[in-house]
Amino acid sequence: MSYRRIRRACHGRAPAVRVSLALAIVVALGCGPVSHVEPPPPKPVPKVLVIGVDGVRTDRVLTTGATYLRALMSEGLYATGQLDLAPGVKSLSGPAWSTILTGVNPEKHGVRDNTFAGRQYTRYPDFLTRLERLRPDLDTLAVTLWRTFFDTGLLHQVDWHATLRPGVDYAEHLKDEMIIRRMTDLISRHRVDVVFLHLVNPDKVAHKHGPLGPEYVTALDTMDLGIGRLVDAVRRRPTYRNEKWSVIVVTDHGHRDEGGHGGLSPEELQIFLLAAGPGIRHERRHEAKLVDVAPTVFAQLGMRIPADFEGVPLGGELPGK
Structure with missing residues (x-):
């Protein structure tokens, strides 16, 4: 099924007969422009x-x-x-x-x-x-x-x-x-x-x-x-x-x-x-x-603390020893 026929269905111009797989797809996906999903920002x-x-x-x-x-x-x-x-x-x-x-x-x-x-x-x-x-x-x-x-x-x-x-x-x-x-x-x-x-x-x-x-x-x-x-x-x-x-x-x-x-x-x-x-x-x-x-x-740095270190971190979470 072509993109053109799906687009016509979105604008209400599809034939009244022969409800096809294309219309089922349109109903499932919704009509209108495809939204752009922003990727998540990089982790600092x-x-x-x-x-x-x-x-x-x-x-x-x-x-x-x-x-x-x-x-x-x-x-x-x-x-x-x-x-x-x-x-x-x-x-x-x-x-x-x-x-x-x-x-x-x-x-x-x-x-x-x-x-x-x-x-x-x-x-x-x-x-x-x-x-x-x-x-x-x-x-x-x-x-x-x-x-x-x-x-x-x-x-x-x-x-x-x-x-x-x-x-x-x-x-x-x-x-x-x-x-x-x-x-x-x-x-x-x-x-x-x-x-x-x-x-x-x-x-x-x-x-x-x-x-x-x-x-x-x-x-x-x-x-x-x-x-x-x-x-x-x-x-x-x-x-x-x-x-x-x-x-x-x-x-x-x-x-x-x-x-x-x-x-x-x-x-x-x-x-x-x-x-x-x-x-x-x-x-x-x-x-x-x-x-x-x-x-x-x-x-x-978010790294595991070496076991032989004798001190402790100054604040923050302890990633483990």
């Missing part, structure tokens, strides 16, 4: 930006403007706390960043100071390496000014990584600016899924001038501006409307009033975690733990 793709800020003393952060940090706090979870160090573990960057990136404490990853002696990264790899092994389709990026992260294997399997070239004398205040500029360009223009960025200037300034003076305030304000630029780069992505981003900001230790760390004073042990993204409630906590960063990344 989860992505995570982790910003590590070295040597930021928690009690000094909110004495500055902290415009962009405060904005993230208003959207998500802000937790303060103190390092809980086992005997023999120092309040240094080596143990702290190992804990942040591996999701396990020094008793497992083996790093107790900045020599990185005893490291167990083969057994407890960083979360980027774990993601690459579980989901090779993910695009992972890592940038740090501390080459030791790569030289020791703390950051091992990453799609794209960068650090400063050895032997080049960069002006101290320009180091963070260089990697922020590079990362904002990469985030704005390229496909990325999980990003880790490590900023060091607050720690450098605190070592030189202490955390109580105007130099440290300037360093914190500059860090805050850099965080704002990174978040803005995320929101300027052409594909942003089809993505759901989570942002995590974490520091590794504090500083004594005169500058320096490694001991057990309350000022040296200060840490904070900030997380904003889908499923993370707006709240304030006082039990920040560095092991919570890695499981939060997995949870925000």
Whole structure:
């Protein structure tokens, strides 16, 4: 039966006799134009930006403007706390960043100071390496000014990584600016899924001038501006409307009033975690733990939490261990 005869039936011009299969089809389907069914919108793709800020003393952060940090706090979870160090573990960057990136404490990853002696990264790899092994389709990026992260294997399997070239004398205040500029360009223009960025200037300034003076305030304000630029780069992505981003900001230790760390004073042990993204409630906590960063990344990506992680996600649903 031709389309023409069916169309005539729809307009009431079909013969009165010989009610045919065509008319039965018309009655069943209805007359009139065929409606266009819109396909369902694509499911937003989860992505995570982790910003590590070295040597930021928690009690000094909110004495500055902290415009962009405060904005993230208003959207998500802000937790303060103190390092809980086992005997023999120092309040240094080596143990702290190992804990942040591996999701396990020094008793497992083996790093107790900045020599990185005893490291167990083969057994407890960083979360980027774990993601690459579980989901090779993910695009992972890592940038740090501390080459030791790569030289020791703390950051091992990453799609794209960068650090400063050895032997080049960069002006101290320009180091963070260089990697922020590079990362904002990469985030704005390229496909990325999980990003880790490590900023060091607050720690450098605190070592030189202490955390109580105007130099440290300037360093914190500059860090805050850099965080704002990174978040803005995320929101300027052409594909942003089809993505759901989570942002995590974490520091590794504090500083004594005169500058320096490694001991057990309350000022040296200060840490904070900030997380904003889908499923993370707006709240304030006082039990920040560095092991919570890695499981939060997995949870925000909707991935099963590795069984050997020692932390828990900062809000959101727990995909399972």
